[in-house]
Amino acid sequence: MKSYLAAAIQMTSQPDLEKNLIEAEELIDLAVRQGAELVCLPENFAFMGEEQDKITQAEAIAQKTEKFLHRMAQRFQVTILGGGFPILVEGTQKVYNTALLIDPNGKELARYYKVHLFDVNVPDGNTYRESSTVMAGKELPPVYHSDTLGTLGLSVCYDVRFPELYRYLAQQGAEVLFVPAAFTAYTGKDHWQVLLQARAIENTAYVIAPAQTGNHYGLRHTHGHAMIIDPWGMVLADAGDQPGVAVAEIDPARLAQVRRQMPSLEHRVF
Numbered sequence: 001m002k003s004y005l006a007a008a009i010q011m012t013s014q015p016d017l018e019k020n021l022i023e024a025e026e027l028i029d030l031a032v033r034q035g036a037e038l039v040c041l042p043e044n045f046a047f048m049g050e051e052q053d054k055i056t057q058a059e060a061i062a063q064k065t066e067k068f069l070h071r072m073a074q075r076f077q078v079t080i081l082g083g084g085f086p087i088l089v090e091g092t093q094k095v096y097n098t099a100l101l102i103d104p105n106g107k108e109l110a111r112y113y114k115v116h117l118f119d120v121n122v123p124d125g126n127t128y129r130e131s132s133t134v135m136a137g138k139e140l141p142p143v144y145h146s147d148t149l150g151t152l153g154l155s156v157c158y159d160v161r162f163p164e165l166y167r168y169l170a171q172q173g174a175e176v177l178f179v180p181a182a183f184t185a186y187t188g189k190d191h192w193q194v195l196l197q198a199r200a201i202e203n204t205a206y207v208i209a210p211a212q213t214g215n216h217y218g219l220r221h222t223h224g225h226a227m228i229i230d231p232w233g234m235v236l237a238d239a240g241d242q243p244g245v246a247v248a249e250i251d252p253a254r255l256a257q258v259r260r261q262m263p264s265l266e267h268r269v270f
């Protein structure tokens, strides 16, 4: 593992695939110009709209988005995380909420189907029933061991509330945890940063958390604050509440230092 720059992209995705992919490309370009070698897109980067519209367009979204990720990785010669987009589950009317990691040659390194689905009545009056259109993944997320970028662990959004998933990733050697998200504005203001810092601190790992921000359609507002957090829990970069990028250094020397200073991973009893 070497020292390198990573980017957490922040978008306001709409119910418009083509528009979102153009916007994503511009932000990837911006991140690469700032020197990022690992570029991470948020959950729903390709499409954010009514559940039913997502299902109707699922085939096109899945096909075009997967191609887009391969094309971007190759064109910009970076590793890309596509933080969450729908892929139809054969023989059903449901999709997997899927995160893909692609290398600069366009090769797929890792794939994860979101396990925890957001079926929550948020006190602001919005009701979320992700399980009405999404099939829950049944397997723990993968880690990918990269010689240059370190050991990378996948997850998506609502997963961040389930610490056992990240402890599993840490046990598999994860040094960098991805949490691509579309956190609601209401829960995000109180929980987003706290949860991310907790996952970083308790696993002494970097957290890269790309995010959705602003108003998408109807009453859907997301929290923003795409960020990168170091293994001590320090926020290294925060994209605020507008579309953009948060860029920060992922440094193996810092990781080793924190794991020396706070060896809690080695003191686990259970």
Ligand SMILES: O=C(O)CNC(=O)[C@H](CS)NC(=O)CCC(=O)C(=O)O
Pocket: 043, 044, 048, 049, 118, 128, 129, 130, 157, 158, 161, 182, 183, 184, 187, 188, 191, 220
């Ligand atoms: O809002 C939308 O339209 C799109 N959102 C999503 O796709 C996903 C599943 S519904 N959002 C979350 O998981 C939010 C979790 C969250 O906000 C929390 O855990 O508090």
